[in-house]
Each structure stands twice: as C-alpha cells, then as structure tokens.
Amino acid sequence: MARDEAVRDLVDRLELPFNSLGIDPYGVSKKHLTVFFKALGFMYRRYFRVTAVGVENVPKRGRAMLVGNHSGGYALDGAMVLTSMLLEMEPPRLAQGMAEKFINMLPVGSQWSSRCGQLTGLPEHAERLLMDDRLLMVFPEGARGTAKLYKDRHSLVDFGTGFVRLALKTRSPIVPLGFHGGGDAVPTVLNSSTLGKLMGVPYVPITPYGLALPLPAKLSVHYGKPLVFEGSGDEEDSVIIGYVDEVKARIAELIEAARVAKERAS
Amino acid sequence: MKVLIVGVGGALARQVALKLREAGHSVIGLDRRPWWDAPRDIQVHEVDIRKRAAEDVFRRERPECVVHMATVNALSASGEERARINIAGTRAVFDHSVAHGVKHVVVVGRHTYYGASADSPLYHVENEPPNGIGNFPELADLVAADLYGANMLWREPSLTTTVLRLVYTLGPSKTGTLSSFLRGKRVPMVFGYDPLFQFLEEDDAARGITLAVEKRPRGIFNVCGPAPIPLGTIARETGRTVIPVPEAILVQMLGRFGFPNLPRGALEHIKYPIVVDGSAYRAATGFTHTTDEVDALKRYRRISPV
Numbered sequence: 001m002a003r004d005e006a007v008r009d010l011v012d013r014l015e016l017p018f019n020s021l022g023i024d025p026y027g028v029s030k031k032h033l034t035v036f037f038k039a040l041g042f043m044y045r046r047y048f049r050v051t052a053v054g055v056e057n058v059p060k061r062g063r064a065m066l067v068g069n070h071s072g073g074y075a076l077d078g079a080m081v082l083t084s085m086l087l088e089m090e091p092p093r094l095a096q097g098m099a100e101k102f103i104n105m106l107p108v109g110s111q112w113s114s115r116c117g118q119l120t121g122l123p124e125h126a127e128r129l130l131m132d133d134r135l136l137m138v139f140p141e142g143a144r145g146t147a148k149l150y151k152d153r154h155s156l157v158d159f160g161t162g163f164v165r166l167a168l169k170t171r172s173p174i175v176p177l178g179f180h181g182g183g184d185a186v187p188t189v190l191n192s193s194t195l196g197k198l199m200g201v202p203y204v205p206i207t208p209y210g211l212a213l214p215l216p217a218k219l220s221v222h223y224g225k226p227l228v229f230e231g232s233g234d235e236e237d238s239v240i241i242g243y244v245d246e247v248k249a250r251i252a253e254l255i256e257a258a259r260v261a262k263e264r265a266s
Numbered sequence: 267m268k269v270l271i272v273g274v275g276g277a278l279a280r281q282v283a284l285k286l287r288e289a290g291h292s293v294i295g296l297d298r299r300p301w302w303d304a305p306r307d308i309q310v311h312e313v314d315i316r317k318r319a320a321e322d323v324f325r326r327e328r329p330e331c332v333v334h335m336a337t338v339n340a341l342s343a344s345g346e347e348r349a350r351i352n353i354a355g356t357r358a359v360f361d362h363s364v365a366h367g368v369k370h371v372v373v374v375g376r377h378t379y380y381g382a383s384a385d386s387p388l389y390h391v392e393n394e395p396p397n398g399i400g401n402f403p404e405l406a407d408l409v410a411a412d413l414y415g416a417n418m419l420w421r422e423p424s425l426t427t428t429v430l431r432l433v434y435t436l437g438p439s440k441t442g443t444l445s446s447f448l449r450g451k452r453v454p455m456v457f458g459y460d461p462l463f464q465f466l467e468e469d470d471a472a473r474g475i476t477l478a479v480e481k482r483p484r485g486i487f488n489v490c491g492p493a494p495i496p497l498g499t500i501a502r503e504t505g506r507t508v509i510p511v512p513e514a515i516l517v518q519m520l521g522r523f524g525f526p527n528l529p530r531g532a533l534e535h536i537k538y539p540i541v542v543d544g545s546a547y548r549a550a551t552g553f554t555h556t557t558d559e560v561d562a563l564k565r566y567r568r569i570s571p572v
Contacts, residue, residue, distance in 0.1 A: 027495075115496070
C-alpha cells in the first residue's frame with residue numbers, strides 16, 4: 001500500500017548525490033521531482049488506485065533494470081512505475097526511464113523530463129546510469145508497445161534486444177514487471193499519425209470517446225524476482241534472443257497474474 | 267621550462283601565464299593584442315601568429331612547450347576571419363613548433379566541440395565525433411582546429427600533443443561565453459528548455475591548463491570540474507532574472523533590442539546541454555577543482571552584481 005508520507009519527505013530521502021541546490025549530476029532536481037510526484041502521487045493513490053505487488057523484489061540499492069510491458073496509449077505505465085518506486089520502496093528510489101527522443105525536442109517536455117531524471121533513450125545514457133548504480137526503467141516494446149489497440153491490451157509485441165546486452169555488459173539484474181490495466185484506462189481504437197505530426201509526436205491515440213484522457217481504471221503492477229544472466233553482452237544474437245524470450249515469458253506470466261488477481265478482486 | 271603562450275592577451279591565458287611563472291617556469295607570450303600590465307619577466311610579443319614575425323619568436327626563443335590559446339568563437343569573430351584565426355592560426359602553431367624544436371604543444375580547445383542537440387548524450391567522452399556542426403555550422407572551424415591538433419598525435423609522433431576540451435569558465439575577468447550570457451540583469455532563455463551547463467571557476471581552469479604543461483599527458487582530454495547545473499539555476503543564483511521567450515520570438519529578437527546577433531544555431535546551446543566526462547584528464551594529471559559550483563556562483567554574484 002502506498003505510504004501517505006509527504007512526497008517532499010520521500011524526495012528528500014532519495015539516496016542520490018544532490019548538491020546544496022538540490023540538483024544531482026544528471027540535472028535531476030528535488031524541486032521538480034516534488035512537483036512531478038505530487039501530481040503523479042494523486043493519480044497513483046486516488047485516481048488509478050494502483051496496486052503494486054512484489055516491490056521487495058526491486059533491489060534497495062545498486063544498479064538494476066526494471067523491464068516491463070507497455071500498457072495504455074502513452075507512458076501512463078512508466079509514470080506509475082516511477083511513482084511506485086518512490087511511494088512503495090523503503091528507502092524510496094528514483095527509477096530513471098529512457099524517454100522517447102521526441103520528448104526532448106518539445107518545449108517543457110525537454111526541461112521536465114531532464115529535471116525528473118528521465119533522459120533520452122540512448123545506449124550511452126542507459127549504460128552510464130547503470131554504471132552509476134542507478135535504477136533504470138526500460139520498456140523493450142518501444143513505441144510499438146504504447147500503440148497497442150484495446151483488443152491487444154494484454155499482448156506483448158516484439159522486444160528489442162539491446163536491454164539484455166546492456167544488462168550483461170553492466171552486470172545488472174533484470175527485474176521483470178507486468179503492468180495491467182493501462183489498456184482499460186486508455187482504450188485505444190485507433191492511432192492517428194496525422195494528428196501526431198501536427199503535435200510533434202509519433203501518433204495520437206484515439207479512444208471511443210475521442211480524447212485520449214485516461215479513465216479511472218484500476219491499475220496494477222507486479223514485480224518479479226530479479227533475473228541474472230551470465231555473459232559479456234558480446235554474445236551472438238541467438239544467445240541474446242534466448243535471454244530476451246526468457247524475460248518476455250516472465251513478463252507475460254506477471255501480466256497474467258495481475259489479470260487474475262484483478263478478476264478475483266472484482 | 268620555457269613556455270610560450272600563444273593568445274596570451276586573453277583573460278584566461280594571462281592567468282595561465284601567471285600560474286606558470288609562479289611555478290618557476292620561464293614564460294613568454296605572443297598575441298596581436300597587448301598585455302599592458304604584464305609582469306616584467308613575462309615578455310610579450312605583439313605579433314599575429316599567422317604572420318612571419320611569429321615564426322621568428324619561435325626561432326629566437328626556442329620554447330620547450332607551447333600553449334595554444336588563440337582561438338575564437340562565434341561571439342567574438344565572424345565568418346572568414348574566425349575561420350582564418352582558428353584554422354590557419356592552429357596550423358601555424360604546429361608548423362613553427364615542429365620546425366623549431368618544441369617538445370610539447372597544448373591546444374586549449376572547447377567542450378562545444380561535441381555540439382548540442384536533442385539526441386546527444388550527457389557526459390561526452392573523448393572518442394566521440396563532433397555532432398553539432400549540422401545545426402551550428404559556425405562551430406566548424408573550431409572543430410577543425412581541434413581535429414587538426416588531434417591529427418598531430420599521429421602525424422608528428424616525436425612531438426607530444428595535448429588537446430584539451432575545456433568547459434565554460436566563470437570568474438573575475440567576466441569574459442567568456444557564460445559570462446557574456448550573464449552580462450545583463452535579465453537573461454533570455456528559450457521557453458521550455460533549461461540545459462545543464464558545466465563550468466570551471468577561472469582559477470581552477472587556469473590550474474587545469476598548467477597541469478597539462480607540467481604533466482605532459484599525450485592525447486585528447488575533456489577538462490571539467492563540478493557537476494553541471496541548469497542554466498536557469500546559474501542565472502538565478504547569480505542574481506539574474508530569467509526571461510523565458512518562445513523560440514520563434516527569440517529568433518526574431520537576435521540582433522535587435524540589445525540582443526547579440528548570434529547565429530541561429532547558437533540557440534541550440536541554450537536548449538540542449540553539452541556535458542563532458544573529465545575522468546580521463548583527472549586520471550592523467552590528478553586534476554581536481556577547488557571551487558564547487560555553488561561557491562563559484564556565489565562568488566560570481568558578488569563580483570558581477572546587476
């Protein structure tokens with residue numbers, strides 16, 4: 001259950017090397033994090049009433065990769081995973097996602113994603129964050145994952161392989177996560193690339209009620225036990241794909257567990 | 267050791283000269299600008315490095331080490347003149363050094379070599395190619411000067427070459443790109459963007475350069491100090507007021523209403539960060555900064571009130 005502790009106090013307890021101005025070496029700002037997580041905290045606790053299961057599987061300190069499925073027409077899932085790491089972990093942790101490149105090109109999006117530690121999705125960023133013992137959040141389905149339609153909301157599309165190579169190279173555990181309910185919150189029936197072009201984003205999800213504003217669906221995230229693979233990251237594709245499939249299968253199990261738990265609860 | 271500083275008329279170069287002198291080196295300077303109050307034992311030759319008389323300074327003085335600090339950016343020179351200073355000047359430094367027995371050349375370049383863009387990584391390392399020329403062509407001659415210096419690592423193996431990519435500096439001279447940006451009471455920024463800026467207090471920067479002279483590391487090195495902080499924070503902590511202006515309007519204001527006539531590409535540098543990893547230089551020379559970012563800003567606020 002998410003704590004009611006004030007977001008400001010949780011941000012203060014993040015174990016990051018903030019300077020006396022409240023800024024860390026990646027430009028993460030305590031002031032911006034507090035505003036960001038106050039808004040997300042409300043959505044997490046009151047609007048979506050998120051249930052987080054298995055948070056204890058996420059290492060309290062040190063490098064790790066949260067690897068999960070996309071659920072919902074945009075990064076609702078990522079925002080709630082970030083919030084669960086702050087609200088549910090003891091000590092609270094800042095998960096750092098790999099943001100789509102277009103976000104850094106948008107006014108405000110550029111500034112806020114950077115101040116909240118959500119850096120552009122570049123291999124250099126991912127590797128450096130892990131080598132600095134940060135908690136990295138990765139969605140290997142990429143933009144194809146958020147573009148899933150309502151009818152495909154429980155499915156997984158193809159995974160990229162870079163995340164496994166990165167985990168091997170940096171010797172980072174992979175914490176699989178299954179996110180459930182995003183497709184009910186944003187029931188996409190169509191993705192409009194024309195509207196997307198006008199707004200400077202890849203596409204805009206269209207719902208039966210037109211706008212892609214999220215409905216107050218109950219969301220859940222299930223964290224699995226860490227997976228640790230042996231290797232250097234320089235293995236042949238066939239080896240890497242085997243590991244990717246293992247992670248994907250585990251995520252599918254976690255999504256199913258979340259779906260069953262929701263059915264039982266209702 | 268006899269050290270020749272090319273471009274000694276610049277504020278940072280003078281500090282380097284004074285530090286080397288303090289350390290017991292014999293320092294001579296070369297610049298087309300005068301240094302009126304130079305200490306008596308620092309001989310300054312008022313010569314343009316590209317002119318024939320400059321070679322005579324090398325021939326006569328036979329310096330052991332040359333520090334090249336005679337490059338300019340788009341804020342201080344424009345068009346072909348800037349290219350001539352940066353490229354022909356750098357070539358002249360190396361030609362004369364090779365011809366007259368110089369053992370070590372230090373090229374003091376800029377971290378802007380890496381360029382600023384939406385998809386460039388934080389913490390550039392030295393083996394990265396320059397990525398900013400596409401959106402800021404006015405950087406090309408500085409990048410060419412940097413690469414020319416780097417070429418000497420294999421073209422002239424008997425000469426020790428050190429190419430430094432130094433972050434912005436901030437300090438009492440109130441010169442340099444960052445100080446120019448903070449000159450007014452109000453600091454215009456691009457609405458919705460607040461890039462990380464990395465800077466060294468001037469004294470630390472000068473010390474960083476003198477370490478290159480003394481330790482003679484061979485290769486290309488980023489030189490930085492404290493962790494970067496957002497430009498808006500820098501402006502506010504130095505007592506300025508940030509004025510966020512939408513990019514489309516800011517572009518129209520360049521060269522008007524007292525705004526500098528910057529190339530459009532320069533705006534990329536106040537939208538996106540250029541942050542470098544200085545660990546290789548720290549390992550090679552033991553360089554560490556003495557003034558952290560917060561103290562440097564407090565000090566700058568005192569010496570440059572608005």
